[in-house]
Amino acid sequence: MNKNNLILYIGILSFGIAAPFLFPAFKVQLSILCVLIILATTWNIQGGEMGYNSFGNILFYGLGMYLCASVQVGMFFPLAEWTESGGEKTFVHTPAQFFQGMAVGLLVAAVVPTIVAGLIGYSILGLRGHYFAICTLGLGVAAGEISGGIEIIGAGQGFTTPPFPDVGNLESRGEFFYFLSFIVLILTFIAVRGIYSTRFKLILNAIRDNEDKAEAMGIQTMKYKIVGWMISAFFCGLAGGIMGGLVGYIDSTDVAFDGREMGVFMVLMAILGGKGTLWGPIIGATVFHIFKEGFWTFFLGWQYVALGVLIVVIVIYFPEGIMGWLREKYPERFGEVVDEKDRKAQVELK
């Protein structure tokens, strides 16, 4: 790691730690930003590096959300009575119960989706191109409908997650969820950065560029595809678990298996920032979130039109995303050697 890099990382880290105190009113938005970055970054493993456009990552996110909340409640109280809609009883978590439950819940929320990703991946990662995209699109929709029929997790009534216990002051809840999501974001970043510096990334790229050739070279592509998806599932599950606690209410199709919003947003963010790069999804998610919050404030009623325009602009002017655009403009800054003669020749051709 060179010196510039170190300064950058320390800068971002200290900004991340200071952010909730610098902008105390924006803690929730900042936490959501962290979750969005996690989702975009993990989607990029499939969509960007591996060339498999997955709409199914929302499955792991929703699964994590339901699992975390269920474990958090189920460890201490009967889950069925908690979610029963006409229930007369009120259960209250003590602070110790809440945090213990959250910790175990997050663990389960990470592990189970990983296993599920392995199982599903084994059966559907054989599909390619559009077929894979459509199939994964179905996964999220199906999961939403199925979970909307399971009584023990509240079915159509939804699931109210345990309220934050009475510790500290009014700000504690926001700070807790912010730092939780920030820590998971850092873990995700370290993990993904680590992966991208190994042969694993090259194999994913090989799959993207020509899967048959990669296979002919002796790479067991299926194995790598599954492992890649499991890594995404692990962090998506964690992100979902945190989001469930942050929102406080889980609805099967609108909050958990929210393919229409989160499922599409994660793709958009990665494309906006530049898929197939480490920093692209992060920049994309940040820009997207800021624009979105801005539109929601200043274009009330027209926010989706504004968002639509943004998407059109991205597709037309930045088809390779912000990072891709920058790379084209300043290739030397990305460590690419540019032949001046060649560039001049191109300019003349135009």
Added chain:
Amino acid sequence: MKINKIIVSFISAAVILLSTSVVSFAKVVGDKIVLGAAISLTGKYSSNGVHTQNGYNMAVDRINSMGGVKVGGKTYKFDIIYYDDESNPKRAAQLAERLISQDGVEFMLGPYSSGLTKAIAPVTEKYGVPMVEANGASRSLFTKGYKYLFAVLAPANLYLDVAIDLAVEKNNGKPVTVAMAFEQDAFSQDVRLGVLEAIERTGSKQVIDDKLPKELNDMAATLVKVKQMKPDVLVVSGHTKGALTAIRQISEMKVDVPMLAMTHCDAAKLSKQHGKNSQYALCASQWHKTLTYKDDFFKDGMTYDADFTKEFGYAPPYQAAESSAALLVFKDAFERANSFDQKKVRDALAATNMQTFYGNIKFAEGGQNVDKPMVLFQVMCDDGGKCENKVVAPTKWASAKLIHPIPSWSQR
């Protein structure tokens, strides 16, 4: 790596944007009491969201023009900050947080639908922000021990149980067979529980119990079953879209059923949109213009109906009426508390006991209004095809006699 510079500049741009978007309001600015509300202006609840917003606006204008709110010898006017929650609970919870922590709102009005209210209530509760809501009827809202939540409407399980009782009564006290089709959302599922209780109480039998998807556009499968099983009562609940879909497909498929009980008929403007096809549908309603409640601001139901129609160009469904009532409750509570202290206002709200054009309002421990019964109306059409909603139950308010059983399609 020069790329770092680019990234750093992006982050600083983000920071600048974030900091400039801080717009601060206070709860009481000058002579204004600022209330906050997340409303579904887009998404699947958008039509009812607009009814809610119109109801709020109508009451704000009326109260402001009639002298405003008097607190501590000073006169204040209501003002509302709206955001669009897109009919999405996640968004609603975020917006509640935003209204309270960024906009500094200290008093909230409810969103439309039980699911969204469920998402907002934990937030308002955490900050101790009193919320008067007019459109979250799910019973589970009132069993969570919320202290700052007040609902001017009767809970959802009371919507259609009366219909089952009515069917049993018409069947000479003998049990009936019931077919049920409910959307998978917090409100409709609660209506279902109420119906199930009524079925159990009367010893009746459920023959169909279907869950319908959100964004309800098709329930043909259920109706085919209804045609086969020939139940005595068909109960459908799925907000506005559910009501429209049910009437459209029942008339298309010529499904004969002696009693059809639904919710949201008036919000869906059924009698206007489907005319004679919607005839005989029995609908649960929180309010009807012919009820004889009175207050100083809107006088009575008929006047409210006329004023609202003049202002917004359509007859007010109960969603609008109850939303207007929420502001009357707030005004009353502010004046009794004679303060803007959140705790005092909350206590004043809890002690509310008043009559509005919409009905009596008195809150139980859990925050639900216990002093206002539901009414059932039936869509009735004259020969010219002009349809009207007429209250048929309870008998105290009835302005017409229930037509039962519904004549078969071949005789209509």
